[in-house]
Amino acid sequence: MADTEKCIILGSGCAGLTAAVYAARGTLEPLVFEGAEPGGQLSLTSVVENFPGFPDGIGGLDLIESIKRQAQRFGARFRYGVVKHIDFAERPFRLEIEDETEPVLAHSVIIASGARARTLDLPGEQELWGRGLSSCATCDGAFFKQKRVVVVGGGDSAMEDAIYLTKFASEVHVVHRRDKLRASQIMQDRALHNAQIHFHWNRVPARFERDGAGKLSGLVAKATDGTAEESIACDGVFYAIGHIPNTDMVGDALPRDAAGYLMADGVVSKIPGVFIAGDVSDHRYQQAVTAAGTGCAAAMEAEDWLQAEGLLGR
Numbered sequence: 587m588a589d590t591e592k593c594i595i596l597g598s599g600c601a602g603l604t605a606a607v608y609a610a611r612g613t614l615e616p617l618v619f620e621g622a623e624p625g626g627q628l629s630l631t632s633v634v635e636n637f638p639g640f641p642d643g644i645g646g647l648d649l650i651e652s653i654k655r656q657a658q659r660f661g662a663r664f665r666y667g668v669v670k671h672i673d674f675a676e677r678p679f680r681l682e683i684e685d686e687t688e689p690v691l692a693h694s695v696i697i698a699s700g701a702r703a704r705t706l707d708l709p710g711e712q713e714l715w716g717r718g719l720s721s722c723a724t725c726d727g728a729f730f731k732q733k734r735v736v737v738v739g740g741g742d743s744a745m746e747d748a749i750y751l752t753k754f755a756s757e758v759h760v761v762h763r764r765d766k767l768r769a770s771q772i773m774q775d776r777a778l779h780n781a782q783i784h785f786h787w788n789r790v791p792a793r794f795e796r797d798g799a800g801k802l803s804g805l806v807a808k809a810t811d812g813t814a815e816e817s818i819a820c821d822g823v824f825y826a827i828g829h830i831p832n833t834d835m836v837g838d839a840l841p842r843d844a845a846g847y848l849m850a851d852g853v854v855s856k857i858p859g860v861f862i863a864g865d866v867s868d869h870r871y872q873q874a875v876t877a878a879g880t881g882c883a884a885a886m887e888a889e890d891w892l893q894a895e896g897l898l899g900r
């Protein structure tokens with residue numbers, strides 16, 4: 587069996603990569619498992635306009651590749667591979683990797699496995715993702731100035747997104763599968779009294795419409811009782827139907843909140859030597875810069891912990 591790693595990082599999104607920069611500079615010689623989506627969610631988007639330091643914006647993939655190169659410059663190592671299970675029962679921790687027979691051992695682990703937006707599996711979703719279809723109003727709303735957008739959902743996030751989008755869009759249409767909202771009363775009141783927001787009750791998205799150039803031009807919503815279809819002309823569609831944190835590999839070893847996000851004290855988990863960063867434990871902000879911030883914090887905590895345990899060999 588190979589030597590025990592000082593620090594293994596799960597995930598190569600903003601959180602995992604930033605953790606890798608800090609861990610590598612801190613001589614933790616981190617090994618990053620990139621998971622099934624190398625680069626994470628940000629690599630799916632075209633332009634990022636709100637990451638500090640890029641006044642003209644930067645491509646999502648460019649940003650991710652830059653952080654990865656920065657981590658590699660300080661010696662971080664990267665491996666394609668999905669961590670299937672982590673056994674926290676004994677130290678060093680034992681990580682099982684999909685399609686590999688040999689487990690990998692680690693003194694410390696940073697879990698930065700992110701979250702994925704819930705989707706509807708409509709035809710064309712993959713191609714339109716980041717090109718008219720989004721799950722992040724804060725990230726992509728500004729691209730829809732004076733355009734028409736649809737928000738799918740009826741909870742607090744959907745209402746927050748709809749209200750936020752009225753800052754940019756000329757019209758916001760909410761498609762909701764019930765005849766009343768699930769959102770808190772105050773959010774309902776705000777949304778229902780906003781003249782820019784139009785509600786399409788008892789409707790579920792059925793398919794996207796595109797113009798001759800393939801650009802998103804509308805969403806067809808069908809009535810939940812199957813009686814009618816309605817075409818809503820729009821330039822953008824925002825799914826606000828929740829996210830699923832990627833936590834399968836930890837089983838029940840770590841506590842989660844009601845929505846399934848990992849819970850920690852800041853970035854420090856209840857298991858000594860295990861740290862948590864990014865969207866996997868954040869249902870509130872879910873931004874590249876917050877994920878990067880907690881990635882930094884997790885690596886610094888890991889370094890302190892390894893040092894205190896005498897595992898850094900300094």
Ligand SMILES: Cc1cc2nc3c(=O)[nH]c(=O)nc-3n(C[C@H](O)[C@H](O)[C@H](O)COP(=O)(O)OP(=O)(O)OC[C@H]3O[C@@H](n4cnc5c(N)ncnc54)[C@H](O)[C@@H]3O)c2cc1C
Nearest residue numbers: 597598599600601621623626627669700725864865872874
């Ligand atoms: C379309 C879109 C546009 C966005 N635009 C912006 C924007 O403009 N500005 C902004 O600030 N934010 C934006 N965001 C949000 C931002 O991308 C996320 O907040 C950020 O990517 C979270 O980073 P993360 O590292 O926590 O997780 P993620 O980016 O989700 O990365 C998770 C990583 O973990 C890996 N992984 C998962 N499971 C395992 C496993 N079992 N083993 C090993 N690895 C695993 C995955 O392969 C992936 O590499 C956008 C998101 C989307 C979807």
